[in-house]
Amino acid sequence: xxxxxxxxxxxxxxxxxxxxxxxxxxxxxxxxxxxxxxxxxxxxxxxxxxxxxxxxxxxxxxxxxxxxxxxxxxxxxxxxxxxxxxxxxxxxxxxxxxxxxxxxxxxxxxxxxxxxxxxxxxxxxxxxxxxxxxxxxxxxxxxxxxxxxxxxxxxxxxxxxxxxxxxxxxxxxxxxxxxxxxxxxxxxxxxxxxxxxxxxxxxxxxxxxxxxxxxxxxxxxxxxxxxxxxxxxxxxxxxxxxxxxxxxxxxxxxxxxxxxxxxxxxxxxxxxxxxxxxxxxxxxxxxxxxxxxxxxxxxxxxxxxxxxxxxxxxxxxxxxxxxxxxxxxxxxxxxxxxxxxx
Ligand code: NDP
Numbered sequence: 410x411x412x413x414x415x416x417x418x419x420x421x422x423x424x425x426x427x428x429x430x431x432x433x434x435x436x437x438x439x440x441x442x443x444x445x446x447x448x449x450x451x452x453x454x455x456x457x458x459x460x461x462x463x464x465x466x467x468x469x470x471x472x473x474x475x476x477x478x479x480x481x482x483x484x485x486x487x488x489x490x491x492x493x494x495x496x497x498x499x500x501x502x503x504x505x506x507x508x509x510x511x512x513x514x515x516x517x518x519x520x521x522x523x524x525x526x527x528x529x530x531x532x533x534x535x536x537x538x539x540x541x542x543x544x545x546x547x548x549x550x551x552x553x554x555x556x557x558x559x560x561x562x563x564x565x566x567x568x569x570x571x572x573x574x575x576x577x578x579x580x581x582x583x584x585x586x587x588x589x590x591x592x593x594x595x596x597x598x599x600x601x602x603x604x605x606x607x608x609x610x611x612x613x614x615x616x617x618x619x620x621x622x623x624x625x626x627x628x629x630x631x632x633x634x635x636x637x638x639x640x641x642x643x644x645x646x647x648x649x650x651x652x653x654x655x656x657x658x659x660x661x662x663x664x665x666x667x668x669x670x671x672x673x674x675x676x677x678x679x680x681x682x683x684x685x686x687x688x689x690x691x692x693x694x695x696x697x698x699x700x701x702x703x704x705x706x707x708x709x710x711x712x713x714x715x716x717x718x719x720x721x722x723x724x725x726x727x728x729x730x731x732x733x734x735x736x737x738x739x740x741x742x743x744x745x746x747x748x749x750x751x
Contacts, residue, residue: 413484440453
């Protein structure tokens with residue numbers, strides 16, 4: 410009998426990618442989705458897997474609903490990937506972010522403990538658990554044993570999740586893999602995220618000469634990788650019933666400015682920059698058109714320092730670690746949006 414998987418957040422980037430991966434392996438997939446007016450199935454349709462899985466509408470903040478789902482289905486593995494994923498938004502909605510991200514983890518673990526204690530869990534963690542650092546700490550390399558100190562509500566919710574997972578491991582011997590993930594992107598990224606703003610924005614610029622993209626901090630740097638590559642490690646963690654946390658990142662920093670350059674280079678537009686600070690603008694060198702302007706509303710209340718993953722941790726566990734930079738996947742992202750735009 411092929412393995413049976415339950416995925417929360419199946420309509421999101423990572424949920425849809427892991428669903429595809431599991432289906433390719435001949436495994437069975439059930440996904441939970443929330444009622445919404447938006448067409449949240451576009452990723453599953455785009456990947457051609459919408460009719461290959463079972464979808465159940467559920468409120469992940471309801472312990473009762475999760476308990477019933479676990480009681481009625483016998484799942485070998487659960488991937489919990491639903492949550493409020495936009496860090497910047499968490500400053501505006503701290504309580505909602507914390508409530509959704511943390512209570513859902515609590516409910517799922519409690520439901521597994523009571524109804525299905527042999528099920529392996531993979532729960533999405535975030536590098537936003539890191540934030541504070543000492544001035545002597547110049548490398549800013551982090552692994553799962555580094556000191557945590559989140560500086561935004563999203564990171565706070567993820568730090569609580571790590572502690573809740575430890576509690577369920579220690580007291581009830583649940584097996585839980587928690588990849589502490591740095592940023593990872595793909596053509597399936599949500600529209601509010603920087604890389605997607607750029608890949609879809611450049612398509613709009615090509616179609617409409619008046620359109621320009623509005624960003625925040627061009628100098629922000631992050632450890633930015635490929636979602637498709639990250640998914641392989643979620644898959645491995647689950648297949649191996651891995652129990653514990655590990656950082657998942659490329660160990661390499663990329664700046665927003667580098668991503669901007671790569672996107673415009675890919676579509677053959679030469680750019681130049683004028684002005685300083687928030688007055689800076691990125692222009693089309695040929696015709697002087699403004700392609701990118703900045704707005705303080707796109708700045709975070711507090712920017713997370715440029716932390717990098719220590720790839721050794723993942724290598725020691727799985728024999729390999731993510732290596733693709735976000736710059737490597739920009740062509741795929743732009744091609745996807747060009748195709749959709751046509
Ligand atoms: P997405 O934003 O693409 O997907 C989030 C998923 O959560 C969607 O399926 C969304 O449903 C669902 N969701 C959001 N709010 C609710 C709610 N109130 N009730 C039920 N479901 C809800 O995120 P990713 O796929 O990129 O990320 C997966 C997980 O990994 C998230 O928890 C994220 O925080 C975490 N993570 C992601 C990183 C990244 O760079 N991508 C980095 C570190 C951690 P809907 O489609 O209906 O909105």
